[in-house]
Amino acid sequence: MLKFVVRRVLWTIPIILLVILMVFGMMKEIKGSPFRRTERAVPAAVMANLNRKFGLDRPWYVQYERYVRDVFTLDLGPSLVLRNQDVNGIVEEHFPVSAELGGLAMLFAIVVGVPLGVISALRANRFTDYAAMLVANVGFSVPAFLTSTLFIYFFAGKWGGFTGLPTNGWDTWSAKVLPVIALGLGPLTYFARLVRGQMLETLQQDYVRTAKAKGLRWRRVVGVHVLRNSLIPAVTAAGPLLGFIVTGSFIIENIFAIPGIGRYYVTSVEGRDYSTVMGITVLLSILIIVANMVVDILYGVLDPRTREART
Amino acid sequence: MRRRTLAWALGLVAAFAFVAAGCGGGGGSSNNANNNAGNGNTTAATNSGTLTVAIGSEPPSLDPGLATDTTSSYVVMNINTPIVKLGPAPDLKPRPALAQSWDVNGNSVTLHLRSDVTWTDGTKVTAQDVVWSWLRTISPQLGADYAYQFYGIKGAQEYNGCKPSASNNQCNDLKNKVGLSAPDATTVKIQLTSPQPWFMQQLSHVSFIPVSKTAVQKYGDKWTAPGHIVTDGPFKLTSWKHDNSLTLQKYDGWYNASQVKLNTVNLKIITDGSTALQAFNAGNVDVNDTGWPVSETSSLKQKPEYHQFPALGIYYYGFNVKQVTDVNQRKAMALAIDRKTIVENITQAGQVPAPSFTPDGMPGASTINTGSDFLKPTADMTLANQYMSKVKSPVKNITLIFNNAPGHKEIAVAIQSQWQKLGLNVTLKQQDWPQFLQFLGPPPNSSVDAFRMGWVADFPDDINFLSVLECGGGNNYTNWCNKQFDQDLKQATASSSQSQRYQLYQQAEQILTGKNGDMPIAPIYWYTYADLQKSTVQGYKINPMDEIDLSQVSVSQ
Numbered sequence: 001m002l003k004f005v006v007r008r009v010l011w012t013i014p015i016i017l018l019v020i021l022m023v024f025g026m027m028k029e030i031k032g033s034p035f036r037r038t039e040r041a042v043p044a045a046v047m048a049n050l051n052r053k054f055g056l057d058r059p060w061y062v063q064y065e066r067y068v069r070d071v072f073t074l075d076l077g078p079s080l081v082l083r084n085q086d087v088n089g090i091v092e093e094h095f096p097v098s099a100e101l102g103g104l105a106m107l108f109a110i111v112v113g114v115p116l117g118v119i120s121a122l123r124a125n126r127f128t129d130y131a132a133m134l135v136a137n138v139g140f141s142v143p144a145f146l147t148s149t150l151f152i153y154f155f156a157g158k159w160g161g162f163t164g165l166p167t168n169g170w171d172t173w174s175a176k177v178l179p180v181i182a183l184g185l186g187p188l189t190y191f192a193r194l195v196r197g198q199m200l201e202t203l204q205q206d207y208v209r210t211a212k213a214k215g216l217r218w219r220r221v222v223g224v225h226v227l228r229n230s231l232i233p234a235v236t237a238a239g240p241l242l243g244f245i246v247t248g249s250f251i252i253e254n255i256f257a258i259p260g261i262g263r264y265y266v267t268s269v270e271g272r273d274y275s276t277v278m279g280i281t282v283l284l285s286i287l288i289i290v291a292n293m294v295v296d297i298l299y300g301v302l303d304p305r306t307r308e309a310r311t
Numbered sequence: 312m313r314r315r316t317l318a319w320a321l322g323l324v325a326a327f328a329f330v331a332a333g334c335g336g337g338g339g340s341s342n343n344a345n346n347n348a349g350n351g352n353t354t355a356a357t358n359s360g361t362l363t364v365a366i367g368s369e370p371p372s373l374d375p376g377l378a379t380d381t382t383s384s385y386v387v388m389n390i391n392t393p394i395v396k397l398g399p400a401p402d403l404k405p406r407p408a409l410a411q412s413w414d415v416n417g418n419s420v421t422l423h424l425r426s427d428v429t430w431t432d433g434t435k436v437t438a439q440d441v442v443w444s445w446l447r448t449i450s451p452q453l454g455a456d457y458a459y460q461f462y463g464i465k466g467a468q469e470y471n472g473c474k475p476s477a478s479n480n481q482c483n484d485l486k487n488k489v490g491l492s493a494p495d496a497t498t499v500k501i502q503l504t505s506p507q508p509w510f511m512q513q514l515s516h517v518s519f520i521p522v523s524k525t526a527v528q529k530y531g532d533k534w535t536a537p538g539h540i541v542t543d544g545p546f547k548l549t550s551w552k553h554d555n556s557l558t559l560q561k562y563d564g565w566y567n568a569s570q571v572k573l574n575t576v577n578l579k580i581i582t583d584g585s586t587a588l589q590a591f592n593a594g595n596v597d598v599n600d601t602g603w604p605v606s607e608t609s610s611l612k613q614k615p616e617y618h619q620f621p622a623l624g625i626y627y628y629g630f631n632v633k634q635v636t637d638v639n640q641r642k643a644m645a646l647a648i649d650r651k652t653i654v655e656n657i658t659q660a661g662q663v664p665a666p667s668f669t670p671d672g673m674p675g676a677s678t679i680n681t682g683s684d685f686l687k688p689t690a691d692m693t694l695a696n697q698y699m700s701k702v703k704s705p706v707k708n709i710t711l712i713f714n715n716a717p718g719h720k721e722i723a724v725a726i727q728s729q730w731q732k733l734g735l736n737v738t739l740k741q742q743d744w745p746q747f748l749q750f751l752g753p754p755p756n757s758s759v760d761a762f763r764m765g766w767v768a769d770f771p772d773d774i775n776f777l778s779v780l781e782c783g784g785g786n787n788y789t790n791w792c793n794k795q796f797d798q799d800l801k802q803a804t805a806s807s808s809q810s811q812r813y814q815l816y817q818q819a820e821q822i823l824t825g826k827n828g829d830m831p832i833a834p835i836y837w838y839t840y841a842d843l844q845k846s847t848v849q850g851y852k853i854n855p856m857d858e859i860d861l862s863q864v865s866v867s868q
Contacts, residue, residue: 032745035456037371038379039765041753041785043459045472050454052474083372084535085553093553149585157589167590168581170555257581259554272745 008293012286019285020071020278024064027274034080034272054080056274067278076279081271087279090264095283097170098260101252102245104176105184106238113188114234117195118227124200132192140189144248148182148255168257179256183248187241191234198230232302239295243288359866360574362848365587367601369554369580373535375520376448376455381857384517386557386578389861391521391544392428392565394441394514400621400855402674403771405511409436409521409543410499417506417807418465422499422514427566430523430541438493444521445491446470451482457518460769463510465490465502506807509772515856516769545571545862554580559861572865591616591843597866598851599843605718608659608841616843619661621672623855624767624838625776627665628711628726632831633790634760635709639701644761645824645833646695647729651688653835657721660841664688665834667824668780669816672837672855673773678813685826686834692732699733706760712740713763714747722835723763751788762788767838768856773816774803780823780831791831796822 035050036042042050051057055066070076076087116136120129139147155178156167169175202208203226211221250262261280268276370383378387395405395413410422428436448455449467451474461467466489473482490502503510513519522534523541530539537551545568546559559576562568579596581587587601603611611617628648630641650664667683669676699705709730713719720741727737742750750756751764766786769775777800778784782792796819803815822828840853850863 030746031749032743033749034745035454036745036748037456039748039786040379040456042456043462043471043785045451045468046454046456046458048474049451053452053454078532081371082369083377084374084532086532090553152586152589157593160593167593167595168586169579255583255586257555257579257583257586259552259580263554263582270743270745 005293005297008289008296012289015289016071016282016285017068019281020067021064023278023281024060024067027269027272027277028060030272032272034274037081037271054078054275067275070275071278071282077275079268079273079276081268081273081276087276090276091261091279091283094259094261094264097258098246098249098253098262101170101176101179101183101249101258101260102242104180105245105249106187106242108180108184109187109191109241112184113191114195114231116188117192117234118199118222118230120192120196121199121203121230122222124196129196133196136189136192139185142185144182144186144251145255147185148179148252151178151182152255168255170256170258170260175256179252179258182256183245183252186248187245190237190241194233194237195230198233199226202226202229228302232299235295235298235302239288239292242291246284246287359572359868361577362573362575362598362861362864362866363577363579363596364598365581365590365596365601366578367580367582367584367587370557373540373548373551375444375517375522376453376457378517379456384857385859386548386559387517387520388858389544389576390540390542390546390548390559390562392436393517394422394519395511396860397512397515397771397854397856397858400672401676403512403855405515408515409441410514413511415511418503420501420503420510422501424497424499425566426497428543429564429566430525430543431547431562431564432523432525432541433564434525435496436521436543437496438499439496440524441499441521442491442493443524445519446486446489447522447527448518449489450486455518457516460513460516460518463503463505463507463513465504505804507804508807508809508812509770509774512772513770546573546576556580567862571862573861576861588843591845594845597845597848603843605659611843612659612661614843616845618842618844618851618853620840620853621663621670621855622767622838622840622853622857623670623672623771624765624857625665625668625670625834626662626722626763626765626836626838627668627832627834629762629764629789629832630830631755631759631761631788631790632829633754634757635706637702637705638829639698640705641830641833643695643698643702643733644730644735645686645830646691646698647733648726648833648835649690649729650835653722653725657725658718658836661839662836663839665837667820668832668834669773669776669820670837673768673776674771675773675809675813675816678810679773679816679820681817682821683824685828686824690729695733705734707734707736709735709737709760710740710758711737711761711763712742712747712750712759714744715741716744719763753785753788754790755788759788764788764832765838771856773813774800777816777819777823789831791829793822793829796829 035047055063078086079090082090116132120132123129152167155163156165164174165178166175208221208226211225246262249260250266252258253260253263264276265280268280366382366385368382370386371380372378372383373387375387375391378384392409394409396408398404398406409424409428411425412423414421424438430436445461447453449458449461449471451471458471466485470482470485470489473485492500494500526534526539526541533539537548540548542548545562545565547562548557549560550558557578561571561574565571581590581601584602584604587599588603588607590596591599635641654662654664663671666686666688667680669679671680673679711723711727713723723739727739730737750759751762755762766776766779779786780789780791780796781787781800782797799815799819803812806812806815823832824830824834840857842853844851847867849865849867851859853859
């Protein structure tokens with residue numbers, strides 16, 4: 001197990017280097033300067049001073065080496081656009097918000113999605129199943145910006161008096177309800193369908209019939225034998241789903257006015273804030289790598305067969 | 312057995328639902344009590360003294376030297392005292408603020424500052440502070456975008472252009488040659504490069520606001536953080552949650568504090584127009600300065616909460632005269648634009664169809680825009696086609712570029728169809744802002760035939776508008792050069808007679824958009840500023856320079 005983890009961690013380094021190189025290349029390709037924000041031209045002298053101040057006048061390999069060094073010393077430098085803030089500060093302040101949003105959304109998706117899948121499988125092809133799957137499919141198909149806007153309009157706007165939910169923000173418990181649901185709806189459906197599908201298949205297995213024949217209580221059969229096997233694809237999906245949540249969070253954060261890192265990420269790309277883009281990209285890459293590693297470990301825990309195969 | 316599983320699963324779902332609803336419903340009343348930072352998540356406090364405003368973006372910087380955008384300016388202008396303030400339209404004359412009086416003598420300007428303005432750390436604001444701050448903004452090290460505002464001061468442009476390399480002496484020498492001095496604590500002496508009659512009005516700009524030397528030297532880049540920041544205006548910054556909200560509290564030490572009726576101002580950063588509108592309707596904010604979806608404008612205009620203000624700004628299309636070489640074609644294209652339709656059906660916020668570059672709200676416009684009737688609010692297809700037929704080798708394929716902010720595409724599509732009536736084949740190209748600017752240069756990329764642009768006045772004098780199209784100017788993306796035009800502007804700069812200046816501006820305007828003009832640009836409409844305000848809010852006005860003076864605002868019960 002330890003060998004596995006260590007090997008994974010070591011692999012992270014070349015992956016991060018590759019990610020930095022790719023993002024660096026792409027940012028240079030799309031051109032544009034971080035220092036022109038309005039239609040007013042910036043005097044050539046001022047532009048030259050700014051480029052010099054932030055090292056943008058050096059050759060590309062010098063800049064690349066600078067970024068790599070910044071990342072590995074964990075000092076990501078000043079923001080080119082938000083001139084009185086540095087990237088470390090931005091990440092420290094806003095990443096926890098996005099993490100909380102993503103975490104709660106994931107929790108919501110699991111806590112509601114898994115039981116939904118279980119119920120659907122157990123009541124397969126009955127009314128409950130159809131109803132649950134309808135809700136799930138609608139949640140998956142309707143795009144996040146539409147769900148968010150509708151949520152705000154109805155639950156916080158029109159019926160705001162009853163629900164007491166605010167139209168935006170992230171400061172109070174009530175403010176977190178709508179964005180978490182809006183973000184978690186997609187993964188929820190995904191989990192529900194995966195669990196349902198796997199469970200239906202598992203329920204057909206011989207050992208389930210054997211267990212029932214042996215006289216085990218149905219609840220024990222489902223809870224112990226069936227469920228554990230049905231969760232494997234859901235766990236596998238959880239890793240990449242984290243990526244979905246991270247990118248989906250930008251839309252949610254923008255509409256609900258949540259001060260998270262997703263919003264900063266996109267505005268930094270638009271604003272050509274190279275240092276912020278680099279910093280956040282690396283952060284997110286590490287996040288996804290770690291998430292996938294955790295999923296792989298969990299996979300081993302859930303399915304002893306893979307554990308054997310690895311060692 | 313199965314039922315038990317079902318019950319167990321349903322129970323879990325129900326439990327979550329109840330928890331969620333409970334947090335929402337039960338939390339409602341306690342939210343109001345818990346809102347110590349005044350974030351106003353639920354019903355906004357409409358007790359007098361507190362104002363909550365939805366603003367559209369996070370201010371990139373609260374340093375007066377670095378504040379280029381309107382959100383930063385909004386905050387900076389209200390937590391500081393500008394050198395002068397602008398009086399009401401149409402004249403927008405400079406009014407005493409930090410400077411209580413001034414003498415203008417050709418190239419020399421002397422400011423006499425108030426002696427009772429204090430920083431929030433208790434020390435007095437002095438003339439030395441002003442000179443130190445201005446030199447800082449001009450310094451090459453700071454890299455201030457707005458350093459060019461100071462180029463009218465002797466030696467400023469040279470100092471700003473200095474390379475801060477190893478031999479610092481050269482830069483220091485240039486710094487000492489800048490025409491600024493503070494002979495005593497309340498006098499600032501300024502030497503200009505030429506008599507600039509608009510200079511006093513220009514001093515109302517955010518870039519001239521002095522900063523606290525103590526705070527800047529102590530905290531460096533982080534001096535604008537709450538707790539570090541030191542200001543001298545009617546309000547002080549007490550909290551700044553990045554990308555979330557800013558809180559301003561009344562500063563009792565301000566010299567006119569007795570006139571200020573607000574105690575607390577909450578600025579909530581809501582970037583999405585639809586959310587901002589919802590927040591306004593739900594009573595979460597008193598003023599919506601963020602905006603709203605364009606489709607809502609026509610219905611919102613009917614409401615008493617809708618307020619509209621004229622602006623000194625223009626939306627125009629420019630031509631790359633190296634590509635669209637024939638002036639007759641440019642005139643035809645300008646005549647073919649139906650400004651009225653665009654303003655009434657697309658933008659719908661009371662914008663004014665523009666027959667000239669200079670907006671009607673500009674001081675002196677009655678003289679400057681005399682004879683500006685070649686271009687009309689509606690299209691004149693007959694005349695346009697006449698000009699088009701005079702064109703020897705018309706450029707039939709036109710590439711029109713614009714940036715991808717909301718509204719530009721719809722206008723481009725409308726004008727595309729209008730130009731098609733002239734027999735032109737128009738290709739639309741949409742780009743994101745930095746790429747768009749890169750394409751425009753100047754000089755513009757050779758693939759650019761026409762482009763969308765805007766200009767908002769830095770100060771209320773037409774020189775600020777007309778100099779956009781100076782030959783070789785950094786804001787002139789048209790490749791257009793006209794000796795007579797430049798000559799007129801130069802003469803106006805040197806003239807101390809206002810009526811003579813306005814005459815020269817009129818001549819220059821005719822060269823741009825007159826019947827015998829060159830038409831390097833096609834004006835489309837003059838901007839307006841619009842917002843939504845609750846009826847309890849009074850005195851919240853946006854002046855033609857997009858400035859809002861919170862010291863004049865009150866909220867009734």
